[in-house]
Amino acid sequence: MTLQLIAACDKVTQDAPYAYEGQGKKIAIYRVNNEFFATDNVCPHAYALMSDGFVEGETIECPLHGAVFNIRTGKCMGPPAESDLETYPVTVVDNKIFLHL
């Protein structure tokens, strides 16, 4: 597991999650107030990217079919998805976002 530089913090806004692709993974980075979170970017229901989705408070809604997930926990909160999004711990150093991958 390595610490991977993902993006500068200012690349991630409250309304527009940041899409990271690398190490064979697609990950979405979110900013909620001034905290950062990371989940799998691909919806477990059908192929769609959460980074194209719609942030409402601490939830992200899939742009394709409207499944809703909690950004902090990845927990699925509504159909049509059935399983949760995997989450990743985020480390912020010097206004840069790192993930343990």
Added chain:
Amino acid sequence: MSKVKDIVIIGAGQSGGWAAKTLRDSGFTGSVQMIGNESHLPYERPPLSKQVLLGELGPGACQLWSQERLVELAIKVELGNHVERVDRASRQVVCRDGKSFHFDQLLLATGSRPRQLICEGAELQGVHYLRTIDDCLAIRANLGTAIRLVVVGGGWIGLEVASGLRARGAHVTVLEASNRLCGRSLPPSLSKYFLEQHVSRGVDVRLGARLKRFVGNGKIQGVELDDGSIVPATVVLVGIGALPNDELARSCGLDVGNGIVVDEHCRTLDPRIFACGDVADQPLGQGRGRLESWRNAQDQGVAAAKAMLGVGPITRELPWFWSDQFDINFQLLGIVPPDAQQYRKANASDNGFIDFFVQEGHLVAAAAINSPRELREAKRAIQKALPFSEDGLVLIEDQRSAPERQEREL
């Protein structure tokens, strides 16, 4: 009402499936029995006119839950059986093969079926409808090579199939009897948009087409129009609308209008019987209607289950519908009132735009071409009833006279 132990769901499609799942998710521990007349476990239909038809996905991709998951949830599914009647007095559902099921509560999720075209040659091999997995696989098996597809009906199903096969090189003709595409759900300016998209990609779209008969020798060879011309065809798809499967409800004395009449909690006039999905004639805005969409099937199934158990709150999302054609993702949110003002905002990327439909200063519906993010913002504005500003937007004028204008142009 005495304690509910047995719940029967007639219809094992998407809406019935979501209702069954929601009963369990909400803690119902009695028996849940679904009865479906197809041979497939509950599935969703959108891929049938897209990836499954084109062979990119197998039909299994449509399935909502695996057999194992249904067993785990103790949802019993009786497949390939037809319900003959509902006896409300004895609370029995009786199937054609004589099997019967007792219910304390009953959910009618019987869906809809394609409207049949009655004309000479309609029985020829190669004349298809598209509703079920079996329909889809039958079309796939019939495609062959050097495809000449004739689509009868310029609605969503027809246009999706037309776009999918055209993109793979088929020769495609769309015959539409009226003067515009998707006239039931789109304002004229958007009908025109879809017409242009199909025509520019080589689909032969004929508006005002009058079909006389199908010609062939056992197998379809062409479609004859009333001017005597024949459009050659190796395969025909008829997509001229859907009819609600409301006969069971009618025959057991429930209120039936355009489908089974329900209130906002999916209740029929019998407090033990509920209905959801394509078959339900439900309150919509100021009026009533049926919604034949993926979103409604899911959400109303969930809502029906919660209403049956008396658990809330039941929040209904705005009606929402999408279609994928060529490289176009179209989404329609809300119900477009005929007298709404329509404003367009171009989207810099993907040749997209979003149309806002405004009534009395408020956004009531939105239609997005390749603009899902803008549509989400519109959703928030509709839900929060934010005041609408038309600054920087283009008014799409004169909706009502547009059809006539379009007809003259053509």
